[in-house]
Amino acid sequence: MADVARVAGVSSQTVSRVSNGFPGVHEETRQRVLAAMKELGYRPNSAARALKRGDFRTIGVITFTLSTTGNVRTLEAIATSAAAEGYAVTLLPVAVPTQDEVRGAFSRLGELAVDAVIVIMEVHLLDSARLSLPPHVKVVVADSDAGDRYAVVDTDQAGGARDAVRHLLDLGHETVWHLAGPEGSYAAQRRTAAWREELERAGRVPPPLVHGDWSAESGYRAGLQLAEQDDCTAVFAANDQMALGLLRALHERGRRVPQDVSVIGFDDIPEAGSFLPPLTTVHQDFAEVGRRCVDGVLRQVRENATDHGTTLVPTRLVLRDSTAPPPGLR
Amino acid sequence: MADVARVAGVSSQTVSRVSNGFPGVHEETRQRVLAAMKELGYRPNSAARALKRGDFRTIGVITFTLSTTGNVRTLEAIATSAAAEGYAVTLLPVAVPTQDEVRGAFSRLGELAVDAVIVIMEVHLLDSARLSLPPHVKVVVADSDAGDRYAVVDTDQAGGARDAVRHLLDLGHETVWHLAGPEGSYAAQRRTAAWREELERAGRVPPPLVHGDWSAESGYRAGLQLAEQDDCTAVFAANDQMALGLLRALHERGRRVPQDVSVIGFDDIPEAGSFLPPLTTVHQDFAEVGRRCVDGVLRQVRENATDHGTTLVPTRLVLRDSTAPPPGLR
DNA sequence: CGCCACGATGTTTACGCAAACATCGTGAGT
DNA sequence: ACTCACGATGTTTGCGTAAACATCGTGGCG
Numbered sequence: 001m002a003d004v005a006r007v008a009g010v011s012s013q014t015v016s017r018v019s020n021g022f023p024g025v026h027e028e029t030r031q032r033v034l035a036a037m038k039e040l041g042y043r044p045n046s047a048a049r050a051l052k053r054g055d056f057r058t059i060g061v062i063t064f065t066l067s068t069t070g071n072v073r074t075l076e077a078i079a080t081s082a083a084a085e086g087y088a089v090t091l092l093p094v095a096v097p098t099q100d101e102v103r104g105a106f107s108r109l110g111e112l113a114v115d116a117v118i119v120i121m122e123v124h125l126l127d128s129a130r131l132s133l134p135p136h137v138k139v140v141v142a143d144s145d146a147g148d149r150y151a152v153v154d155t156d157q158a159g160g161a162r163d164a165v166r167h168l169l170d171l172g173h174e175t176v177w178h179l180a181g182p183e184g185s186y187a188a189q190r191r192t193a194a195w196r197e198e199l200e201r202a203g204r205v206p207p208p209l210v211h212g213d214w215s216a217e218s219g220y221r222a223g224l225q226l227a228e229q230d231d232c233t234a235v236f237a238a239n240d241q242m243a244l245g246l247l248r249a250l251h252e253r254g255r256r257v258p259q260d261v262s263v264i265g266f267d268d269i270p271e272a273g274s275f276l277p278p279l280t281t282v283h284q285d286f287a288e289v290g291r292r293c294v295d296g297v298l299r300q301v302r303e304n305a306t307d308h309g310t311t312l313v314p315t316r317l318v319l320r321d322s323t324a325p326p327p328g329l330r
Numbered sequence: 331m332a333d334v335a336r337v338a339g340v341s342s343q344t345v346s347r348v349s350n351g352f353p354g355v356h357e358e359t360r361q362r363v364l365a366a367m368k369e370l371g372y373r374p375n376s377a378a379r380a381l382k383r384g385d386f387r388t389i390g391v392i393t394f395t396l397s398t399t400g401n402v403r404t405l406e407a408i409a410t411s412a413a414a415e416g417y418a419v420t421l422l423p424v425a426v427p428t429q430d431e432v433r434g435a436f437s438r439l440g441e442l443a444v445d446a447v448i449v450i451m452e453v454h455l456l457d458s459a460r461l462s463l464p465p466h467v468k469v470v471v472a473d474s475d476a477g478d479r480y481a482v483v484d485t486d487q488a489g490g491a492r493d494a495v496r497h498l499l500d501l502g503h504e505t506v507w508h509l510a511g512p513e514g515s516y517a518a519q520r521r522t523a524a525w526r527e528e529l530e531r532a533g534r535v536p537p538p539l540v541h542g543d544w545s546a547e548s549g550y551r552a553g554l555q556l557a558e559q560d561d562c563t564a565v566f567a568a569n570d571q572m573a574l575g576l577l578r579a580l581h582e583r584g585r586r587v588p589q590d591v592s593v594i595g596f597d598d599i600p601e602a603g604s605f606l607p608p609l610t611t612v613h614q615d616f617a618e619v620g621r622r623c624v625d626g627v628l629r630q631v632r633e634n635a636t637d638h639g640t641t642l643v644p645t646r647l648v649l650r651d652s653t654a655p656p657p658g659l660r
Numbered sequence: 661c662g663c664c665a666c667g668a669t670g671t672t673t674a675c676g677c678a679a680a681c682a683t684c685g686t687g688a689g690t
Numbered sequence: 691a692c693t694c695a696c697g698a699t700g701t702t703t704g705c706g707t708a709a710a711c712a713t714c715g716t717g718g719c720g
Contacts, residue, residue: 013678024697112418215600220604
């Protein structure tokens with residue numbers, strides 16, 4: 001910076017003003033400084049900037065895994081929105097979803113150059129970790145229930161699940177089976193709860209629950225069981241991957257979809273339209289979730305506020321070819 | 331830090347020594363300092379540290395999109411490896427794959443707190459952008475051909491493609507059709523080139539090329555064309571998503587897989603085993619690619635060297651149920 | 661008994677930048 | 691002509707840390 005100042009024949013303060021786009025610099029001087037910066041290949045040192053300003057213009061994202069579409073899409077949207085606001089995103093991977101690991105990530109966070117954190121994770125893993133959070137770091141939680149301790153942004157899981165069940169009932173199915181996500185997942189719990197409520201509201205009896213672990217493979221295993229149930233004409237899978245495995249199991253057992261069994265998924269992953277048959281599913285707007293997460297943390301950072309509300313992003317039912325009226329009604 | 335020093339009754343320098351694990355501090359004193367740090371909730375300020383030390387302990391990752399499995403898995407492995415080495419990872423999303431956008435990302439990089447960069451991107455997008463790279467930033471390129479300008483880590487695309495073709499020929503197929511990736515992609519080009527070479531080496535005539543854009547939807551469209559070709563008994567799809575669409579198209583047109591047509595993919599995405607039928611494919615070890623990327627940049631950072639070599643990560647053929655001998659040979 | 665070496669700790673300084681304050685010159689108003 | 695206000699620019703200072711150097715005390719050795 002001093003070099004630039006010397007070349008341009010000004011003081012370093014003027015260079016600073018130019019580099020930050022502050023007013024009060026004569027146009028001609030500004031041009032001279034810009035030329036000098038270019039000539040010397042000057043780059044402001046972000047460490048010094050951060051030290052002086054007291055913030056880092058960086059958001060940390062803590063997430064357990066990038067193997068689920070949802071987390072990835074959310075992350076992508078976060079990165080894009082953050083970039084648009086002049087913020088960088090640093091990734092804090094948590095290898096194993098244990099409280100120890102999470103606590104470790106949070107404590108590393110303290111030394112990390114981060115103004116705010118977005119946590120994409122089941123919150124029960126956070127419980128004991130929260131204490132080690134540096135006091136000035138703002139938090140928004142996605143994909144979880146944080147009670148009133150943190151701000152939360154999430155898909156309207158319940159609404160989406162209700163729509164899915166409703167759709168199958170409207171087609172005439174007597175009831176709807178549910179291929180649920182892992183028990184530890186709050187998102188899975190909410191989808192399951194909403195499925196049950198919607199059935200009960202319609203006066204139907206919820207069939208026994210079948211659990212998977214989000215993977216296609218677990219969907220396949222569950223599908224082999226469901227294929228045995230003759231009275232099973234409609235299944236609501238808690239995500240598209242499991243629905244994929246389910247489709248394969250049903251196909252192997254000679255149960256046609258949608259003629260014999262209707263299947264509906266959740267997420268609307270890009271491949272869902274290419275399943276056999278193309279999958280009717282509940283679309284999640286991960287991009288919107290990511291955007292609102294960034295909005296949320298930046299609002300907290302800028303206004304030094306502490307939000308606690310929950311923001312729900314609506315879902316949308318995408319009708320494809322995997323659902324139809326039950327055999328009796330055709 | 332000054333507060334900690336006061337509470338512990340030592341100088342700030344001693345606090346610094348403790349916080350960096352330096353020797354030459356009496357054990358008793360160390361404990362006193364640690365206690366004071368804990369009591370006050372002291373966190374070293376990473377901006378000041380970076381300013382003083384001159385590096386950031388951070389690796390930037392520039393990638394065009396997180397919508398392909400490969401990029402995501404690579405990113406995940408990078409983040410994990412980097413964390414193990416005490417480095418953070420900051421994400422630099424490039425919204426649109428134009429040279430302007432890429433150049434923008436690279437220039438933002440200059441102001442970013444980053445010691446090294448891993449670029450997961452087609453390199454032709456880099457060409458004109460390279461000039462604006464800050465001189466001290468080390469680079470490793472994944473998923474591309476960077477000539478001898480940068481260090482490169484990549485999957486052995488050619489080897490994987492050869493294995494795929496070889497496998498189909500060994501089953502007795504007369505020739506192998508190819509559903510290629512987008513023309514702009516170097517990875518796609520290499521797979522295509524290897525496919526052609528392997529066929530020619532076996533004295534077969536390469537059928538006309540069909541292009542997709544990596545998406546399942548494009549695979550479906552291509553599949554509709556291929557289903558018309560009666561002499562098409564084996565297809566090598568350049569990735570699993572396109573293979574998925576291909577399977578659907580073949581199924582819709584009444585061509586059974588693998589009885590009438592064999593299909594092989596590339597990537598081995600987690601869902602590949604749940605396709606209908608389970609997909610034979612070429613497994614890419616993205617985790618290894620990510621790890622080697624981190625190794626590469628860190629070696630450069632630490633030894634201040636400039637690597638230019640190319641590291642190839644081997645692939646592995648995963649046999650499932652989508653390939654079989656051609657109809658004539660059954 | 662005195663000196664020195666060495667371990668333990670303290671003091672000074674600079675990293676690069678930008679806020680706060682200081683200064684300079686010019687044109688408008690009286 | 692003289693003041694004053696204001697725009698343009700310069701000077702000083704400190705952000706939190708750690709390297710370099712300085713100091714202090716203790717035990718061993720001649």
